[in-house]
């Protein structure tokens with residue numbers, strides 16, 4: 001049986017890394033009927049539409065997206081289509097597993113880092129509600145709701161129980177944002193009380209940032225509102241070799257969109273130097289979601305083999321391989 005998947009190449013390094021992921025998935029032998037959906041800055045500027053209905057329709061039809069990054073202009077211009085897509089499809093749970101892979105050159109190569117980040121994906125300061133109250137005075141609305149906080153907490157605890165993980169740490173700034181982060185914490189505590197076998201603790205986000213650098217091995221499952229989840233994800237990626245390494249999944253009730261933590265990396269786009277590992281590992285998460293477990297395992301093992309061999313890796317992790325050469329090695333390692 002073939003699966004239908006919406007493939008969004010994106011822009012910047014997106015087309016390069018998503019092509020790598022598509023090739024790697026096809027090489028597993030799992031039959032995928034790819035539906036290509038264009039979503040990139042050129043198209044947005046040309047059409048004036050930040051989220052074309054055709055992209056939403058395609059993911060609603062297939063139920064699964066594999067997505068490259070899309071550029072968002074800084075300090076003006078169109079609003080983020082990445083955030084727009086997550087809200088539109090109600091992809092409320094952003095799940096980002098952060099593991100050290102053997103052989104990867106990083107400052108923490110001798111530490112066993114194995115954590116999963118659960119980031120609330122639909123609200124917080126990503127509400128996009130900002131206004132200039134009077135000239136040179138701007139406010140932005142941080143929206144935290146019980147519904148969204150409970151469901152991300154439930155998602156994280158259910159995952160922790162199912163995967164036999166031991167510990168959930170909720171990360172917050174409720175000493176300052178007493179109402180907003182206070183509500184988030186109350187919801188986390190309420191869900192934690194239903195899972196007495198799982199150790200639950202809380203940490204203020206500034207301390208958590210320091211702890212992540214000093215003793216990353218203490219973390220198991222991290223549970224965060226949207227903005228802290230975004231920042232902490234990049235920090236955590238830095239512990240295991242950088243943004244080229246960490247995959248992600250945006251999960252909703254009806255659809256799931258798999259994408260790397262990284263952005264469109266305009267500084268290296270178009271040169272075949274981007275590391276496609278994060279995108280290929282996002283495809284591994286997608287195969288797991290499709291219950292193609294054997295193929296997922298084979299692809300994951302192939303990536304690990306290439307890193308263990310150390311020779312055919314990309315420049316961000318100390319090698320000289322191009323995006324295509326790395327992908328060819330992964331495909332060869334599956335045979």
Ligand code: NAD
Pocket residue numbers: 013017068069070071072073082243244245259260261262263264265266267268273274275276278316
């Ligand atoms: P970025 O993640 O694109 O890049 C940060 C740094 O990491 C750069 O030096 C880049 O070269 C490097 N890097 C990222 N991915 C890499 C890879 N696969 N291989 C090797 N090096 C890699 O973050 P940024 O520069 O802050 O953002 C660029 C654009 O991407 C912005 O417009 C931002 O809004 C957008 N963005 C999109 C998404 C998404 O589509 N989900 C996520 C984050 C950022």
